[in-house]
Amino acid sequence: DIQMTQSPSSLSASVGDRVTITCQASQDISNYLNWYQQKPGKAPKLLIYDASNLETGVPSRFSGSGSGTDFTFTISSLQPEDIATYYCQQYDNLPPLSITFGQGTRLEIK
């Protein structure tokens, strides 16, 4: 199985800061990488798909980049409503389907 290593596990930043989260795959996954936001007590929400594509309706301060094994998720200017836990997720659609989540990054306001 493909392992996803996400860092940091937690992060404290101020409103307006640029925030970066990284995710590393244990093998080449091309651009088959998604990013989710989960607020407390809520279901996750898809923000970025295929490494760099912004889901419809998601603010443009969110972005993603990378391919192969190394990926980055960025919030360009942190807003109070961005407080959440963020997860990366790899997907391998070739049968048998295999999906793995990163461990998550808990983002707090400083």
Add this chain to the structure above:
Amino acid sequence: QVQLVQSGAEVKKPGASVKVSCKASGYTFTSYGISWVRQAPGQGLEWMGWISAYNGNTNYAQKLQGRVTMTTDTSTSTAYMELRSLRSDDTAVYYCARKGWAGFDPWGQGTLVTVSS
């Protein structure tokens, strides 16, 4: 709008089974798959498996092989996830999510399954 609505919370004893439902609306059910993801209290997300609503093909996470079964009822646009031989570490919120080519969107609201004697 596209929506997935899950069944309510369950309390089960160790060794029992649980079956969670996920009713889809707002899209053509058979055009997408449904994945199931669980989240233990205070923990991260764990993918459990996937079912094609088109033909019923399934893929399960290796860890759960033999204990989990995913099915669909296309007449009611409903997906089901049954987990057997429940243990205390199966206590979690269980989510269904529509899977397109790439990501999971949307997700159901989650179903809390508590396993306790």
